[in-house]
Amino acid sequence: MSTYKAINLIARPEPGPITPKYFEVVEKDIPKAEPGQLLIKQTHMSLDPAMFGWMSPATDSYIPPVELGSVMRSSGIGEVVESNHPDFAAGDRVMGMLGWQEYALSEGQGINKVQAPLPDETVLSIFALPGLTATQGLFNIGKPKAGETLIVTGAAGSVGSLVGQLAKADGLTVIGVAGSDEKCDWIVNELGFDAAINYKSGNLSEQLDALTPNGIDLFFENTGGPIQNLIFERMNNHGRIVVCGMIADYSKAEPSPGPNWIPLIKKRITVQGFAMPDHFHQVPELLAKLTPYVMEGKIKHRSHILEGLESAIDGLNLFFTGENKGKLIVQL
Amino acid sequence: MSTYKAINLIARPEPGPITPKYFEVVEKDIPKAEPGQLLIKQTHMSLDPAMFGWMSPATDSYIPPVELGSVMRSSGIGEVVESNHPDFAAGDRVMGMLGWQEYALSEGQGINKVQAPLPDETVLSIFALPGLTATQGLFNIGKPKAGETLIVTGAAGSVGSLVGQLAKADGLTVIGVAGSDEKCDWIVNELGFDAAINYKSGNLSEQLDALTPNGIDLFFENTGGPIQNLIFERMNNHGRIVVCGMIADYSKAEPSPGPNWIPLIKKRITVQGFAMPDHFHQVPELLAKLTPYVMEGKIKHRSHILEGLESAIDGLNLFFTGENKGKLIVQL
Numbered sequence: 209m210s211t212y213k214a215i216n217l218i219a220r221p222e223p224g225p226i227t228p229k230y231f232e233v234v235e236k237d238i239p240k241a242e243p244g245q246l247l248i249k250q251t252h253m254s255l256d257p258a259m260f261g262w263m264s265p266a267t268d269s270y271i272p273p274v275e276l277g278s279v280m281r282s283s284g285i286g287e288v289v290e291s292n293h294p295d296f297a298a299g300d301r302v303m304g305m306l307g308w309q310e311y312a313l314s315e316g317q318g319i320n321k322v323q324a325p326l327p328d329e330t331v332l333s334i335f336a337l338p339g340l341t342a343t344q345g346l347f348n349i350g351k352p353k354a355g356e357t358l359i360v361t362g363a364a365g366s367v368g369s370l371v372g373q374l375a376k377a378d379g380l381t382v383i384g385v386a387g388s389d390e391k392c393d394w395i396v397n398e399l400g401f402d403a404a405i406n407y408k409s410g411n412l413s414e415q416l417d418a419l420t421p422n423g424i425d426l427f428f429e430n431t432g433g434p435i436q437n438l439i440f441e442r443m444n445n446h447g448r449i450v451v452c453g454m455i456a457d458y459s460k461a462e463p464s465p466g467p468n469w470i471p472l473i474k475k476r477i478t479v480q481g482f483a484m485p486d487h488f489h490q491v492p493e494l495l496a497k498l499t500p501y502v503m504e505g506k507i508k509h510r511s512h513i514l515e516g517l518e519s520a521i522d523g524l525n526l527f528f529t530g531e532n533k534g535k536l537i538v539q540l
Numbered sequence: 541m542s543t544y545k546a547i548n549l550i551a552r553p554e555p556g557p558i559t560p561k562y563f564e565v566v567e568k569d570i571p572k573a574e575p576g577q578l579l580i581k582q583t584h585m586s587l588d589p590a591m592f593g594w595m596s597p598a599t600d601s602y603i604p605p606v607e608l609g610s611v612m613r614s615s616g617i618g619e620v621v622e623s624n625h626p627d628f629a630a631g632d633r634v635m636g637m638l639g640w641q642e643y644a645l646s647e648g649q650g651i652n653k654v655q656a657p658l659p660d661e662t663v664l665s666i667f668a669l670p671g672l673t674a675t676q677g678l679f680n681i682g683k684p685k686a687g688e689t690l691i692v693t694g695a696a697g698s699v700g701s702l703v704g705q706l707a708k709a710d711g712l713t714v715i716g717v718a719g720s721d722e723k724c725d726w727i728v729n730e731l732g733f734d735a736a737i738n739y740k741s742g743n744l745s746e747q748l749d750a751l752t753p754n755g756i757d758l759f760f761e762n763t764g765g766p767i768q769n770l771i772f773e774r775m776n777n778h779g780r781i782v783v784c785g786m787i788a789d790y791s792k793a794e795p796s797p798g799p800n801w802i803p804l805i806k807k808r809i810t811v812q813g814f815a816m817p818d819h820f821h822q823v824p825e826l827l828a829k830l831t832p833y834v835m836e837g838k839i840k841h842r843s844h845i846l847e848g849l850e851s852a853i854d855g856l857n858l859f860f861t862g863e864n865k866g867k868l869i870v871q872l
Contacts, residue, residue, distance in 0.1 A: 261806065429801070432800075432801065432802075436801075451801050451804045451805055452805065453805065454800070454801055454802045454805060457800060457802055458802070463800035463802055464800060465797030465798065465799070465800060466797065466798040466799050466800050466801050467797070467798050468764075468786070468789060468795035468796060468797060468798050469761070469764065469768075469783050469786055469798050469811070469813065470764075470786045470789055470790070470795055471813075472783045472811065472812070472813030473783055473784065473785065473786065473813040473814070473815055474593065474813075474815070475813070476813050476814055476815055476818055477812075477813050478810065478811070478812045478813075479801070479804065479810070479811040479812070480804070480809075480810045480811070481801065481803075481804030481805040481806070481807070481808050481809050481810075482805070482808055483805055483806070483808055486808055
């Protein structure tokens with residue numbers, strides 16, 4: 209085979225589901241690695257909610273958007289098949305922003321060798337964007353303390369499941385909010401969360417009251433949606449709210465209003481949004497923080513594998529429907 | 541005269557204007573200072589928006605509420621008329637939480653001598669709660685940088701007018717939001733703000749667009765109200781929002797919703813509420829920070845003086861109507 213497939217972004221998504229009309233699938237000749245370049249055959253690529261920001265117009269996003277007509281941005285893992293770059297050799301296993309394509313030509317920038325003897329899915333699920341995001345958001349922004357109560361939305365998601373396990377390992381009481389009984393069962397019985405709330409069923413106020421008798425000190429927000437305000441009302445004095453994702457609102461033409469700010473004063477609460485591109489220079493220290501938890505066996509994960517490059521397009525909608533079970537990964 | 545007047549809080553205010561039904565005016569015998577005590581004749585007492593918190597039920601407030609049947613809490617300045625306390629002597633000029641009363645008996649706790657050769661109104665307007673609040677909120681939470689754009693609501697108020705002048709002295713572009721043309725004129729032409737917006741007139745979006753061509757880096761929120769969302773929309777990346785007061789919402793049964801949190805992520809914004817009781821241990825450092833600005837003549841103020849103890853009750857409503865011109869002070 210001397211050609212490979214790539215997917216370009218060709219239009220900025222409107223509110224609503226992601227459809228093929230925003231993309232074009234192209235077939236290209238597999239290039240040669242010129243001096244200073246390496247050619248990577250991608251084996252697994254990661255789908256992340258951050259992609260909705262990358263597809264949006266510049267004014268709306270925290271890093272430059274994907275230019276229309278260019279390969280859609282994504283992180284991935286693969287094998288160097290040809291190297292004319294001094295730092296890499298054929299056969300190296302590497303990770304980086306490889307894009308929605310089967311082969312990627314690179315000058316080595318942002319490409320890191322993967323040494324850990326772990327499966328590709330594990331590397332992408334824990335040590336890539338989700339793990340970095342969970343580590344930065346929980347520790348550097350949320351400042352958790354043993355004995356506190358943390359609640360995390362999107363708790364069965366790639367970031368939320370790590371946040372909860374890291375907090376649990378540090379001695380917090382951890383409540384997860386997820387969108388199905390199956391997910392709730394997984395985070396409690398497999399991951400060891402103290403409790404879970406299925407936000408689609410039952411009386412949410414009553415469940416929150418029962419599960420957070422001492423209030424909530426730390427709220428790690430991955431989703432938005434109606435439960436946000438109910439959690440906000442239960443925040444303790446000096447509470448911290450880490451705003452990492454608002455997936456329930458990304459596809460809405462008119463995002464829902466947030467909570468009134470009076471409790472921020474009365475309870476001296478801090479609400480802080482963050483995005484990983486601000487923290488890429490901290491990656492070594494974030495990995496140094498995260499790795500011991502993984503090595504001590506405190507972090508479990510599961511991957512939801514889609515097959516083939518084109519499955520990425522419709523795969524993005526799983527973030528909206530919440531039907532993904534674990535980290536979304538496209539196997540090439 | 542061997543009696544004095546005091547005002548007790550006897551009911552928790554409902555939403556709506558403050559009326560005399562929440563208070564009782566009592567006449568008491570002027571007490572003697574027992575060993576360890578001092579008797580203070582109060583000359584001026586301060587009215588502050590924080591009082592609405594102090595009058596509310598415990599669950600709603602950041603320091604213990606005023607107990608029903610007790611003297612209403614307030615800060616004030618006065619003269620020691622009799623002392624049986626080793627640290628104070630008759631004739632000392634002192635400041636502290638003296639309450640709504642003409643005489644206060646104290647054991648010295650939280651009572652500080654006033655040495656500065658400044659009028660009572662100036663001391664209460666700059667060095668009491670408003671100055672401490674402005675200094676803590678602006679510098680320690682807002683972290684202003686020269687060249688940035690700051691917008692402050694309640695800009696002609698006791699805290700807002702100081703925030704704007706301190707920021708201006710540090711090289712920021714300062715826009716004030718106030719509720720009358722007279723106040724806007726004062727903050728621009730007397731205090732030196734770069735511009736002002738009367739939130740009661742004109743097209744607020746257009747005015748904000750014209751006055752903040754480079755967006756807003758720092759938003760010091762004293763009021764809430766509809767302009768909040770318009771300011772929020774114009775925040776820059778890495779913007780900081782200091783939430784100090786929400787006076788427009790305190791008297792509402794149903795507070796208005798706040799902005800959706802998506803921009804907190806996209807722009808990596810921090811929103812932080814604070815209240816001075818958390819920072820009373822920092823008072824010496826706050827005064828050390830504030831004093832040079834005052835001594836260098838960079839801080840102007842004006843006081844709105846009410847006459848007589850009972851004027852405090854209806855005086856609180858001036859915070860809601862915005863009719864006060866400068867720091868509200870009751871002269872006894």
